Amino acid sequence: MPGHSQDRAETSGTKRVTLADVARHAGVSTSTVSIAFSKGGPISERMRSRVIESATQLGYAGPDPRAASLRRGRSGLIGVVLGERLGGAFRDLIRIALLDGIADAVGNAGSGLALLGDTDGGPLNIATAPVDAVILFGCSTRFDESFELVCQRGLPMVELEGAEFEGAEFHEPGTPIPHGIYVLDSDNRGAAKLGAEHLRNLGHTNVSIVSLPLDRDRARHRFSARDPLPGHSFVADERIRGVRDVFPAAGGYSAASSLVEEGRLAGRVVLGGSADNEHPLDRSLRPTAVIAQSDLLAVGVIRAAAELGLHVPNDVSVLGFDGIPLEGLAELDLSTLVQPAQAKGRAAGLAALDLIEGRQVSPQSFHSVLHEGATTGQAPGQAPGQAPAPR
Amino acid sequence: MPGHSQDRAETSGTKRVTLADVARHAGVSTSTVSIAFSKGGPISERMRSRVIESATQLGYAGPDPRAASLRRGRSGLIGVVLGERLGGAFRDLIRIALLDGIADAVGNAGSGLALLGDTDGGPLNIATAPVDAVILFGCSTRFDESFELVCQRGLPMVELEGAEFEGAEFHEPGTPIPHGIYVLDSDNRGAAKLGAEHLRNLGHTNVSIVSLPLDRDRARHRFSARDPLPGHSFVADERIRGVRDVFPAAGGYSAASSLVEEGRLAGRVVLGGSADNEHPLDRSLRPTAVIAQSDLLAVGVIRAAAELGLHVPNDVSVLGFDGIPLEGLAELDLSTLVQPAQAKGRAAGLAALDLIEGRQVSPQSFHSVLHEGATTGQAPGQAPGQAPAPR
DNA sequence: ACACAAATTCGAATCGATTCGACTAAGCTA
DNA sequence: TAGCTTAGTCGAATCGATTCGAATTTGTGT
Numbered sequence: 109m110p111g112h113s114q115d116r117a118e119t120s121g122t123k124r125v126t127l128a129d130v131a132r133h134a135g136v137s138t139s140t141v142s143i144a145f146s147k148g149g150p151i152s153e154r155m156r157s158r159v160i161e162s163a164t165q166l167g168y169a170g171p172d173p174r175a176a177s178l179r180r181g182r183s184g185l186i187g188v189v190l191g192e193r194l195g196g197a198f199r200d201l202i203r204i205a206l207l208d209g210i211a212d213a214v215g216n217a218g219s220g221l222a223l224l225g226d227t228d229g230g231p232l233n234i235a236t237a238p239v240d241a242v243i244l245f246g247c248s249t250r251f252d253e254s255f256e257l258v259c260q261r262g263l264p265m266v267e268l269e270g271a272e273f274e275g276a277e278f279h280e281p282g283t284p285i286p287h288g289i290y291v292l293d294s295d296n297r298g299a300a301k302l303g304a305e306h307l308r309n310l311g312h313t314n315v316s317i318v319s320l321p322l323d324r325d326r327a328r329h330r331f332s333a334r335d336p337l338p339g340h341s342f343v344a345d346e347r348i349r350g351v352r353d354v355f356p357a358a359g360g361y362s363a364a365s366s367l368v369e370e371g372r373l374a375g376r377v378v379l380g381g382s383a384d385n386e387h388p389l390d391r392s393l394r395p396t397a398v399i400a401q402s403d404l405l406a407v408g409v410i411r412a413a414a415e416l417g418l419h420v421p422n423d424v425s426v427l428g429f430d431g432i433p434l435e436g437l438a439e440l441d442l443s444t445l446v447q448p449a450q451a452k453g454r455a456a457g458l459a460a461l462d463l464i465e466g467r468q469v470s471p472q473s474f475h476s477v478l479h480e481g482a483t484t485g486q487a488p489g490q491a492p493g494q495a496p497a498p499r
Numbered sequence: 500m501p502g503h504s505q506d507r508a509e510t511s512g513t514k515r516v517t518l519a520d521v522a523r524h525a526g527v528s529t530s531t532v533s534i535a536f537s538k539g540g541p542i543s544e545r546m547r548s549r550v551i552e553s554a555t556q557l558g559y560a561g562p563d564p565r566a567a568s569l570r571r572g573r574s575g576l577i578g579v580v581l582g583e584r585l586g587g588a589f590r591d592l593i594r595i596a597l598l599d600g601i602a603d604a605v606g607n608a609g610s611g612l613a614l615l616g617d618t619d620g621g622p623l624n625i626a627t628a629p630v631d632a633v634i635l636f637g638c639s640t641r642f643d644e645s646f647e648l649v650c651q652r653g654l655p656m657v658e659l660e661g662a663e664f665e666g667a668e669f670h671e672p673g674t675p676i677p678h679g680i681y682v683l684d685s686d687n688r689g690a691a692k693l694g695a696e697h698l699r700n701l702g703h704t705n706v707s708i709v710s711l712p713l714d715r716d717r718a719r720h721r722f723s724a725r726d727p728l729p730g731h732s733f734v735a736d737e738r739i740r741g742v743r744d745v746f747p748a749a750g751g752y753s754a755a756s757s758l759v760e761e762g763r764l765a766g767r768v769v770l771g772g773s774a775d776n777e778h779p780l781d782r783s784l785r786p787t788a789v790i791a792q793s794d795l796l797a798v799g800v801i802r803a804a805a806e807l808g809l810h811v812p813n814d815v816s817v818l819g820f821d822g823i824p825l826e827g828l829a830e831l832d833l834s835t836l837v838q839p840a841q842a843k844g845r846a847a848g849l850a851a852l853d854l855i856e857g858r859q860v861s862p863q864s865f866h867s868v869l870h871e872g873a874t875t876g877q878a879p880g881q882a883p884g885q886a887p888a889p890r
Numbered sequence: 891a892c893a894c895a896a897a898t899t900c901g902a903a904t905c906g907a908t909t910c911g912a913c914t915a916a917g918c919t920a
Numbered sequence: 921t922a923g924c925t926t927a928g929t930c931g932a933a934t935c936g937a938t939t940c941g942a943a944t945t946t947g948t949g950t
Contacts, residue, residue: 124653126906137930142908150928169651173629174569175906178935183565183629185576185613198595199824208589211614220624221614222576223602233611238564238574238629260560262515433590517936528900533938541898566936569905 125168134162145171177238186214186460187224187239187263189254200366200404201432202449203245206268209453210243210460217461234258241460243268264288264463268456269343290459290469294452296343299445299476300350300399303427306443306478307397308354311487312425316378316395317351317360318371318405320344328370330377332359347401347429360398363405371400371408372415379409379424380416396424396487403428403444410440410483421485431479443481448474516559525553536562568629577605577851578615578630578654580645591757591795592823593840594636597659600844601634601851608852615645625649632851634659655679655854659847660734681850681860685843687734690836690867691741691790694818697834697869698788699745702878703816707769707786708742708751709762709796711735719761721768723750738792738820751789754796762791762799763806770800770815771807787878788816794823794835801831801874812876822870834872839865 127145131138136159143149144159162168177183188210190197197203211221224234224242234242234257241264244254258265265288307315322331322338322345333356337345344362351358361377363370376382378398381389400406406428410420418424431446455472462469518536522529527550534540535550553559568574579601581588588594602612615625615633625633625648632655635645649656656679698706713722713729713736724747728736735753742749752768754761767773769789772780791797797819801811809815812834822837846863853860 124906127908128906138907139909139931140929143929146908152928155928167651169653170626171908172569172906173627174565174572174574175935176627176908177629178563178565178569178937179906179908181565181935184624184627185629198589198592198599201589204589215624218624220628223612223614233575233606233609235561236564236567236575236609237611238568238576260558262560515936518938519936529937530901530939531899534899537938543898546898562938563936566905567938569907570936570938572905 124172125166127168127171130159130163130166130168133166134159142171182240182464183238184219185222185237185239186210186219186457186464187222187234187237187242189224189234189242189244189258196365197245200402200430201434202366202402202430205432205449206245206453206456209450209455210457211453212450213454213457214461217457219461235261239263240464241265243456243460245269262288264460265290266456266459266463267291268452269294288463290463292452292456292459292474293471294447294474295476296346297350297353299429299447300347301353302350302476302478303399303429303445304351304354304358306480307399307425307427307484310397310425310485312397313355313487314393314395315351315355315358315397315399317348317358318374318378318398318400318409319348319360319362320366320401320405321364322362326364328362328364328373330359330361333357344401351399358399366402366404368404368408368411371402371405372412373408374400374405375409375412376416379413379418394424397427397484398424399427399429401429403430403432403434403442405429406442406444406483407434407440410442420483423488425484425487427484429476431476441481441483442479443484444479445476446479447476515563516557518559518562521550521554521557521559524557525550533562573631573855574629575610576613576628576630577601577610577848577855578613578625578628578633580615580625580633580635588636591793591821592825593757593793593821596823596840597636597844597847600841600846601659601848602844603841604845604848605852608848610852626652630654631855632656634847634851636660653679655851656681657847657850657854658682659843660685679854681854683843683847683850683865684862685838685865686867687737688741688744690820690838691738692744693741693867693869694790694820694836695742695745695749697871698790698816698818698875701788701816701875703788704746704878705784705786706742706746706749706788706790708739708749709765709769709789709791709800710739710751710753711757711792711796712755713753717755719753719755719764721750721752724748735792742790749790757793757795759795759799759802762793762796763803764799765791765796766800766803767807770804770809786815788818788875790818790820792820794819794821794825794833796820797833797835797874798825798831801833811874814879816875816878818875820867822867832872832874833870834875835870836867837870838867 127141128138131141134141136155140151140155141159141163143151144156173184188207190203207221214221219240222237222239224237224239234254242258243266244258245268255265267290269292304315319331320341320343321327322341324340333352337348339345348358361374363374375398379389379394398409400409406426409426413420413424413426420426426443428442428444429447430449431444432449434440434442452474455474459469518532519529522532525532527546531542531546532550532554534542535547564575579598581594598612605612610631613628613630615628615630625645633649634657635649636659646656658681660683695706710722711732711734712718713732715731724743728739730736739749739751752765754765766789770780770785789800791800797817800817804811804815804817811817817834819833819835820838821840822835823840825831825833843865846865850860
């Protein structure tokens with residue numbers, strides 16, 4: 109005799125209405141009901157309305173997504189791994205712009221977004237989330253861990269904002285790699301170079317970099333052109349390379365994250381000589397321009413400059429990166445490298461969808477444009493409009 | 500003869516490894532394998548390792564979440580409905596703080612978050628997302644639409660930040676209502692009152708309110724104490740009531756959203772008389788204090804004040820609401836009503852989990868505290884430290 | 891060594907839909 | 921009216937796990 113009482117937890121006491129119930133009520137087969145609820149099935153209008161009628165009578169709200177996703181092998185959800193705590197991850201609006209783009213692409217295809225990641229201490233749910241693909245933000249400290257998990261599950265994966273993991277050197281960004289993995293290409297180097305050229309044209313020769321975290325542990329530290337690039341953050345490294353394409357000797361300071369306060373700290377070091385300003389930098393050694401690797405960092409540098417009594421851009425030029433709307437800083441017309449964040453996010457979303465469908469991902473490149481704001485200007489000692497004096 | 504070739508789309512050509520494959524390989528039953536992979540099942544260590552061994556040999560990464568969620572009737576995902584476009588929703592960090600809290604609570608319980616909502620034009624996916632419960636942010640313009648959908652599916656629901664829908668008047672916030680619906684209580688009125696009292700103690704008598712959108716269409720408009728509250732935004736209304744508990748005649752201006760620019764617009768109206776400043780307000784009519792319903796709005800009001808040549812707090816005091824970290828505005832020590840956003844988010848997450856489990860939701864109340872920053876001060880014409888002169 | 895309890899493992903039903911080929915009516919042509 | 925297409929409906933298999941009671945093994949007391 110069958111019929112184990114192995115009931116699963118029911119939120120309400122009443123049993124759930126199923127497609128089969130509707131079929132019985134309407135006197136048709138389950139297949140017909142299923143088709144009636146799926147958008148484009150071959151079914152007569154009369155039959156469909158009859159089914160819908162029964163459904164509403166029974167209070168059936170449509171097929172159970174869980175069952176549907178099992179049968180179809182798709183859940184319609186795409187996982188986004190932010191790595192950091194949400195609060196931290198979204199402090200910099202660039203991430204939101206990216207996510208917004210992803211949501212746009214994915215949403216228009218009828219899919220949804222699942223936020224994955226370890227809420228510190230809690231169980232990583234990458235391993236058990238019902239997602240069809242995963243988009244990794246390349247700024248996570250636990251990047252390789254996540255990467256590994258996704259690989260194991262054999263899910264398609266898109267990397268956004270560069271590769272920070274061990275295997276990074278094995279594949280060029282922009283190429284569809286191992287096995288359903290796609291890395292978005294965004295020419296960070298070219299963008300940085302663009303910015304550096306802008307500064308050179310203004311007569312600057314001594315520029316300093318304030319970079320995003322370079323190391324796995326996000327340590328703050330000075331770096332010079334003699335140090336090899338650590339190779340942990342592809343984005344940060346590329347942006348440094350871009351600057352060095354123009355100023356081969358450029359060194360700088362690596363921040364611990366993309367925040368104004370971090371930028372301020374870094375600014376004090378590169379402009380003032382040390383964080384506490386105890387050993388002020390000799391005027392002739394002080395850089396006349398700073399390239400920050402994010403707008404938030406740039407704002408911090410500007411703040412540091414103000415604290416050191418330096419005028420921007422007369423004494424020092426500051427160039428940002430990202431070109432995101434700085435809510436609350438409307439009065440500041442920051443010179444920055446505007447990257448098409450939303451478009452990038454959208455492309456990542458589309459790539460994920462392509463991978464899911466097994467389609468070839470259409471490769472795409474993104475380029476930033478320079479916004480000449482009010483924070484960069486002629487190098488001190490240069491007559492405006494005049495070419496840099498040869499030495 | 501069975502065996503239709505009704506294969507679903509496979510990302511890779513190779514067939515997926517299933518729990519049954521592992522069972523076969525290890526020479527045990529599927530139940531055993533299932534137990535081996537579930538955390539606390541009764542199983543000998545020897546057997547478990549044997550199963551795991553087989554699994555790794557076959558490259559089995561653990562049970563398919565889709566199948567598991569069908570069987571268990573749980574997907575382990577909680578839906579969050581932001582209503583607005585992501586980019587818009589997250590401009591104000593208060594939302595992120597809330598979401599962060601939710602993610603924390605939910606993540607620690609091993610669940611994940613799914614971002615739901617209509618990415619404009621795309622299909623709403625509330626109806627088809629495999630979620631176990633839904634948390635609605637009460638700031639959506641399409642609130643009732645979402646509400647309806649969730650109700651139809653019979654999902655547990657938590658409302659965060661007040662009720663903006665038709666049925667709002669039917670239930671008191673904080674009470675577990677109709678059917679697995681829970682509205683979080685956060686004493687907006689009390690908080691607003693607290694802020695108003697602070698201003699009264701400083702001698703202010705003429706205060707003006709800059710409110711969050713009051714109407715369904717988010718229209719900008721003046722409102723006075725004679726107008727009835729529209730009743731569309733519970734949060735905004737309560738905060739107005741709180742102010743009127745102290746200043747019964749307080750009127751103001753309703754912004755179109757919680758952004759600095761909106762605050763600036765509103766500030767020009769309440770402080771300057773009109774947005775274009777064509778008919779400047781008589782000095783005696785001008786409010787000496789403005790209570791903004793969000794920090795971002797407050798920043799905008801301060802900016803407007805500056806543009807009108809008013810000094811904050813000497814000419815006009817400005818009080819914010821939320822107490823969120825204003826990235827990039829570190830120099831501004833805003834007086835504000837700090838609400839425990841993360842804790843609130845966390846509570847919403849926990850409530851959702853409780854509802855899912857059919858547990859009684861433990862009701863909880865939240866209270867904001869006043870941060871006395873540098874943007875509120877003695878009313879003009881009052882000697883500092885002196886009680887307001889009686890009239 | 892034997893009965894009995896405890897600890898594991900196994901079988902089988904089930905969760906709720908989707909889908910494909912087979913089948914049944916109509917609708918048309920000759 | 922027989923023969924053939926076309927449209928719409930139905931049956932049945934299946935997606936991949938979980939779970940519960942029954943069956944089996946292992947261990948213990950006397």
